Amino acid sequence: MSIILWLVIGGVVGWLASIVMRRDGSQGIILNIVVGIVGALLGGWLISPLVGAGTINSGDLSIAGLLVSFLGAVILLAIVNLISRNRVR
Numbered sequence: 001m002s003i004i005l006w007l008v009i010g011g012v013v014g015w016l017a018s019i020v021m022r023r024d025g026s027q028g029i030i031l032n033i034v035v036g037i038v039g040a041l042l043g044g045w046l047i048s049p050l051v052g053a054g055t056i057n058s059g060d061l062s063i064a065g066l067l068v069s070f071l072g073a074v075i076l077l078a079i080v081n082l083i084s085r086n087r088v089r
Contacts, residue, residue, distance in 0.1 A: 009056050010036030013066065017073035021081065035073050043072020 011029060014036030018027050027035070037057065044055040053064035055072065 006037070006056065007033055009061070009066075010034075010040065010069075012036065013056065013069050013073050014039065017070060017077055020074055021077040023077055023081070035076060036069065039073025039076040040069035041072070042076050043068040043070075045072075046075065047071055 011033040014027075014032035014034065017035060017039060018032060040055040040057045044057060047068045048055060051064065051068065053062065053068050055065055056069045058065075
């Protein structure tokens, strides 16, 4: 898969996950791309063996692959929310 396509799909997945987790106002495009790609890694590690689908990192551009990547990004943002909520401001 082309690196440009990987970055664009990772950015869209990260952006959609940030909207679902209500963190869209605090993230920029670079962080959305990072969340999408790292979330896809997390989804590939946690969810992919359960459903038998790949992720965007493995080149799987099917609906199941995009959903696994999206769910991994949501899990990543949920972990970030838990950590940042407990931090003293």
